[in-house]
Amino acid sequence: MTEELKIALAQLNPTVGDLTGNMHKIREAHKTAKDMDADLMVTGELVTSGYPPEDLVLKPLFMDRIEASVKILAIETRGDNPAIVLSTPWRMDGKLYNAVLLLDEGDVQAVRPKCHLPNYGVFDEKRIFSEGSPMGPVAYKGIALGLLTCEDLWFEDIVECLEETGAEILLSPNGSPFEMDKMDERMNHAVSRVRESGLPLAYVNQVGGQDELLFDGASFVLNGDCSLAVQMPAFVENVTLTTWKRGATGWACETISHHDQSDRLNSVYQAMVLGLRDYVQKNGFPGVVLGMSGGIDSALSAAVAVDALGADKVHCVMMPSPYTSRESLEDAEQACEMLGVRLDEVNIAPAMKAFDDMLSPLFEGTNSDTTEENIQSRSRGLTLMAISNKHGYMVLTTGNKSEMSVGYATLYGDMCGGYSVLKDIYKMDVFRLCVLRNDGLKNSDIVLEGPDGPVMPERIISKPPSAELKPDQKDEDSLPPYEVLDDILYCLVEGEMGVDQIVERGHPLETVQRVWRLLDLAEYKRRQAPPGVKVTSRAFGRDRRYPITNAFRRAI
Known part of the structure; x- marks a missing residue:
């Protein structure tokens, strides 16, 4: 025996x-x-x-x-x-x-x-x-x-x-x-x-x-x-x-x-790195290209890309408009220096003027609104896709789960690309992951191709998030504070909780109802979003499948 x-x-x-x-x-x-x-x-x-x-x-x-x-x-x-x-x-x-x-x-x-x-x-x-x-x-x-x-x-x-x-x-x-x-x-x-x-x-x-x-x-x-x-x-x-x-x-x-x-954030970061690495390598892309705005989402996306693929396979592009701050330009440049990646600049002001001239007969008598803001985002998407087509690099999108949840993203603009490492990451976790990566991962098994030290300037983490599509714009002009928004979204998406239950957690009824409506209204955008690394129990796509045509939101 x-x-x-x-x-x-x-x-x-x-x-x-x-x-x-x-x-x-x-x-x-x-x-x-x-x-x-x-x-x-x-x-x-x-x-x-x-x-x-x-x-x-x-x-x-x-x-x-x-x-x-x-x-x-x-x-x-x-x-x-x-x-x-x-x-x-x-x-x-x-x-x-x-x-x-x-x-x-x-x-x-x-x-x-x-x-x-x-x-x-x-x-x-x-x-x-x-x-x-x-x-x-x-x-x-x-x-x-x-x-x-x-x-x-x-x-x-x-x-x-x-x-x-x-x-x-x-x-x-x-x-x-x-x-x-x-x-x-x-x-x-x-x-x-x-x-x-x-x-x-x-x-x-x-x-x-x-x-x-x-x-x-x-x-x-x-x-x-x-x-x-x-x-x-x-x-x-x-x-x-x-x-x-x-x-x-x-x-x-x-x-x-x-x-x-045991470390939850360490595991999430390693999942993002391996998910992107395998998607790029298994599909035969030579590398990735992404828009580097000087904001926290693009900085984290670039850091994950370098850790996954190596700096030589990551191409960052800064695409300023008249509303881009000097601070953002400096932060993008410094982050790219810390990561050791190539950074190019393509000013989109000529594209904005061209579209303004093209569309002015059709827009005559109207006021400037989100239409013009979205043209900026779509000019950037077009630019990145042109670079991708010419050089073969896959466009890496940089939107996070909080933005994708409520539609705070531009279809065919910043949503344009082949893959997203932040698709299932709420904004508050974006901040936490940036702090973690700057401080250094602990107890990780995966090999990181990026630098051992910090990968972005502290100001990228501490400054208020902004899309910079109009003067003095801040995300909180259009959205609840992210700590509030993320908690409500978690209740709605992962928890499938009702309005009354969420209000009991201390959130105003009007805010909960608004976020619910935005979540449902943005379904058509999410259906056209690129795939991304799944890290939660209810990722958009194969996990959470809601109808685009959905009259139930009227009953909220």
């Missing part, structure tokens, strides 16, 4: 659709596991196809190639090579499953389809996969391994079935996206299953960015007494060897290794 088992936990960063690249990552991890003298390697969810693969798995050719690749990989488990617990799309009995396989001795030894398919928030697996039925453990070296995928761990029945049918160790591949405080939620579910079954659990999560989703890894091992044996690093690929021993009360992981994951 086997008394010791060495399991390599491989949290990898696959790319959706890159079958060759993903299989290469699996093979490299497998070689590492072999060098560690591992008996078994466990991967994250759907590592062969990348996760989520969406409708790619509905293409028969795609599935043909996945299955052929997996069968070749299985051959490589012969001899003294470690077996592999592999999560992959898999066809069986005429149905398509999200499945976990045991590859050993050159063949696919067992298949366990995922039973609970998530169909909420960002997930819609029920439209592409069939549901499996609870099944017992699989045998490996005389050990009964309980294989279950991601969402199956959030329900009692699958682990209960495995425990009742003799499972000794639970192995769970996961594709769990990052959210603020998500680690606690995962751990609570894992602890519940371990407490109910008394079985130890190895939880292996994917890492990396996929469109708006960001997977943080942070894989872990819980022993049967619910103690945390292993906490792997977050936001980086990693293969960790764990040693397990059979004792009087069953199997336990003897490896003790803890990486601190």
